[in-house]
Amino acid sequence: MDQVQHNHANPQADLFIKMVIQAWDTQNDRLDKLIGQLPEERLYAQTAPGKNRGYYLLGHLVAISDAMIPLLGLGEKFHPELEAIFVSKPDNTNIISPSIDDLKKYWKEIISKLSHHFKLMSSDDWFSRHNAVSPEDFAREPFRNKLNIIINRTNHQSYHLGQMIYLK
C-alpha cells in the first residue's frame, strides 16, 4: 500500500498515528537495549525479592505482543504456547524453557511483523474496531479501535520495563 490510501483530508490523524507508533517504538528500543545488556543469569533472577523474574516478564511481553497480531487482524500468533506459561499463569521459578535466546528471537520476529504491517495501515484502518470488541460495542465506544491497542500496550510495556530495569 502507498500513501494514496491514507486519509489526506486529515493530516492530524497521520501525525497522531506517527506519535503513537513513535512511543511504541521507543519502548521497544528500550526493552531491546535492556535485554541486550543483561546477562542471562540476571534475566533469570527476580526483579525484586518474591517478585516476577526478568525471564517471566520478558516472556509476558513477548506473549502480549504476539497476541496483538490477531487482535489487530494481522494474522495468527507466532507462539500461542506462550500464553499458558507467561500470561494465564503466574511466574514459576521451575520454568526455564523456552530459553532466553528463543524469547529474544520470538520478540524480534513479532515486533518486526507488527512494524511491517503498521507501515501499511491507513488511518481508517487504525480507527477501525479491534478484534476483542463487538461491532455493537464499537458503535457505542469508537475509541476501542486498533490505535488504542497500541496506546495501551505501550503503557503496559513501560510498566513492566520499570520493573525489569531493577535487574541492572
Add this chain to the structure above:
Amino acid sequence: MDQVQHNHANPQADLFIKMVIQAWDTQNDRLDKLIGQLPEERLYAQTAPGKNRGYYLLGHLVAISDAMIPLLGLGEKFHPELEAIFVSKPDNTNIISPSIDDLKKYWKEIISKLSHHFKLMSSDDWFSRHNAVSPEDFAREPFRNKLNIIINRTNHQSYHLGQMIYLK
C-alpha cells in the same frame, strides 16, 4: 470554552484526544488507588533493595506532573521546590519532607488543574507546540506537540507505577 471551538471538520481528532486523555486518566486512577491503599510506612520503604523509595517516586511523579502546567502553557508550577528534591537529585533516605500527606494533596491539586484545562483545549490547541520546543524545531518536528506530552508522561507514569506496585 465550548464545543464550538473544537474542530468539527475533524471528528477523528476529538476521538484520539479522548483516547490519550483516557489513558492518562487511567494511570492517574491507578496511582490514586495505590497511594490510597499503602500505609505511610510502606511508602517510605524502598520499592526493592537499594532502589527508590515509594515516597521518592510519588514526589517524582508529582513534580513531573506539576512541570506539565508550564510545559502546556497553562500557568506556573504549584510547587517548583519539588524539582530539586525529586527530579534533579537521586533518592536520599534522609529526606522525609514534604510529608506524604502533603504530596498527596499536591498531587490532587495538580491533576485537578490539568483535567480542568484539558476539557477546555481544542484539537488545534493540542496539536500546537509545547513550551520545551522552539518554533523552528516544531516546524520540522510537528509531533512535538502538547498531546505528545500527555502520551509520554502517561508512559513515564506507568513505568514508575510498575515499581511502586512492589510496595503492596
